[in-house]
Amino acid sequence: MARPDKAAAVAELAEEFRSSNGAVLTEYRGLTVKQLQDLRRSLGENVNYAVAKNTLTKIAARDAGVDGVDDLLNGPTAIAFIKGDPVEVAKSLRDFAKANDKLVIKGGFLDGSALDADEIKKLADLESREVLLAKLAGGMKANLSKAASLFQAPLAQAARAVGALQTKVEQDPSSASAPAEADSAPADAEGSEG
Known part of the structure; x- marks a missing residue:
């Protein structure tokens, strides 16, 4: 050559x-x-x-x-x-x-x-790069799903508590008005003194 x-x-x-x-x-x-x-x-x-x-x-x-x-x-x-x-x-x-x-x-x-x-x-x-990336993405998705459910949990609890309170008020309307009447009683007492 x-x-x-x-x-x-x-x-x-x-x-x-x-x-x-x-x-x-x-x-x-x-x-x-x-x-x-x-x-x-x-x-x-x-x-x-x-x-x-x-x-x-x-x-x-x-x-x-x-x-x-x-x-x-x-x-x-x-x-x-x-x-x-x-x-x-x-x-x-x-x-x-x-x-x-x-x-x-x-x-x-x-x-x-x-x-x-x-x-x-x-x-x-x-494993190939694509398989490793897919596994990484799956792991990240699982962690994100866990985080989302953790963030959702307090909101769901609050919604259930409000729902339970609303159901109680609908079943017994007098229980909801009693605290409101108690709050208005001191205000009336102050107005009559003045």
Whole structure:
């Protein structure tokens, strides 16, 4: 490969590293072209799965400021550059590796931190971002419902007390007028003295 081609490949890889949330490095030795196509399809639109030369990848990673990748670059390497949900990508890679034992997850990085193969597998065991957000929203909704019922309780008690008083007055009108007459009696006494 001529020098300008290598420089262009390094620049392209460095841009992929910079524009990605993370990347997972895999060894694909022994996979057929059809299996690689199936893998790319299973990873979805938000992932660029690219085969790259190790020396060029080391240079590109260094240019992009990504550390911890050099040790993973031995043997044939393909990189899944993640632009979307890293959990979904980790799950897809894990599931594909279970079905095709020739795919080996070496490790990667996420948000600037290096990850080994076990950490990628733990990431795959997490629930997706959407599921976690839904659970968070459900928990918040439950807490808001509890708070609303707590704020409603005193109002409901007051309404029940007023309702009970109104029912009592309707059943026995003399009980409601007795306190009013008692309040007016001292006022009449004061008016007659003056």
